[in-house]
Amino acid sequence: GLFVWHLRSAGARQIPCRFVHLYHVASNKLITFQYFNFLKRMYVTQCNKDLSQRAKPKSDSIVSPFHDLQQLDQEKKVVHKISSASPVPQSWSEMSSRNELREVKSAAETEDSVIPGGAESKEDRQWKEMKLRLDDLPGILARLSKIKLTALVVSTASAGFAMAPVPFELTCFLLASLGTGLASCAANSINQFFEVPFDSNMNRTKNRPLVRGQISPLLAVCFAACCGIPGVALLTLGVNPLTGALGAFNIFLYTCCYTPLKRMSIANTWVGAVVGAIPPVMGWTAATGSLDAGALLLGGILYSWQFPHFNALSWGLREDYSRGGYCMMSVTHPGLCRRVALRHCLALIGLSAVAPVLNITTWTFPIISLPINLYISYLGFRFYRDADRSSSRKLFFCSLWHLPLLLLVMFTCKKSVLEKEDKGELHGGSHEMAIEIRLP
């Protein structure tokens, strides 16, 4: 088998990068044996992005690259496998690396060579074969579909489902979540398919599968189709047509509006906020079958949340975005960027207060949520005033726990359907009152 070892150490104090690569060609075993000896002395581990991800249930994929920027002095070593002769485990320890080397040696000796005489074992740095390896495929597809972001999207959709004032139906819930997840995978894959040269030029995204050639564009599109079409079909037929339409619309909005707009005008942020606001609306419509005020309120809360979240994140990535040629508020209109973030933090307070008016929650919700909304508004104000890296980071990380907490509080303050019946208000018309959720 062939092995490529990629050793990179990026230091904040400009530690020079060291790249070591090894090619094995069966004919020249002596040289490769020496290389293997050399490698044995090196300590090889794999810093898997997944492992360094925060252990939050609703972690965002954007968190990981943001961490990368901060952890510049962390040594990142990546192991790539060329041939599918022997499967390679993802995480390594020094012991297993030695075992693997021994395995490779024996595989090399038994491999029949088709090489013409005179082929040298080149130490060609970093050139990799563009062949699809099946055991890498799950990881590649996970990265292609931005699986962590998808998980976050599905959880906001489930929040929308849970907040709907109808009895909880498990099958509907599962179908809606699955459909939303598939739609999100499809949208993310198409987004990456469109953005290959731009992603190559930005530090945050230059390790994406299409950029590195680990997968062909054709496969990416096929994967997107295999996720998107069943996903939307599932939503339309298994849940209801409204949800399916919303799912399809969201895919279209993300891939055909947001992605090209990123390079044309700062309006992309607002479009992107709508894209983020639609999943909870989808969850709600999946449960109730209709688009009512509650759905729009939930969507509104998520829409407002997007701004402090994204503006704070993009503040630290200004240079990257500018180099990539993206039109982002943080780059071209920094004042507007901070104003909008603050404005929407305050809007969250207002929207939380509207929730009981629409009979989605009891009056306890705005009261309990006031502290967290005030805190994020405070950080938004600090960001507005200071406009520096630390305030933007604080705001960003706050937004990460603020949203799940807000949704959780909302759920616990949810007005039960029974209570509404007592008041003589019936929501919808055709729901069975037999099963009722008792709130804790």
Place this chain on the structure above:
Amino acid sequence: PPPHSHSDWIGPPDKHSNLRPVIFYVPPEESALERRLREARQEAQASNQRFWARHNRAFPEEFIYSRLKAKGLEMRDESGQKTTLSAEEMADFYKDFLSKNLKKHLQYNRDWYKHNFRITFLMGQVALMRALRWLRRRKKNVEQ
């Protein structure tokens, strides 16, 4: 890449364009369709390389110039306003840079999307052709 390889090879990011160059494998019995695909990919690669190398060259130089200008202003300000002002300066430079190059960027966008769709479509055609060829061979073997 080793001479016996039967697939394309992708290399490290180019230091000017940050794009990864691809060396395309030319099979001995390349069909016309496959050749069209390979040529389309080569053309896209060359065009991308040209754009990004030029874009990235222009960017840091103007960036450094603007930074120096910003630093000059920085000296005059109180420490409290330092970061804000340089951020605003940066913003002006970026806005300037982006608006100056907007037309070029849009043109490149259109070209890149066209290339991308064409390449992917050709890939689809080639894959289909190869699948049919494989099926035909299997049929022949079965008949024999």
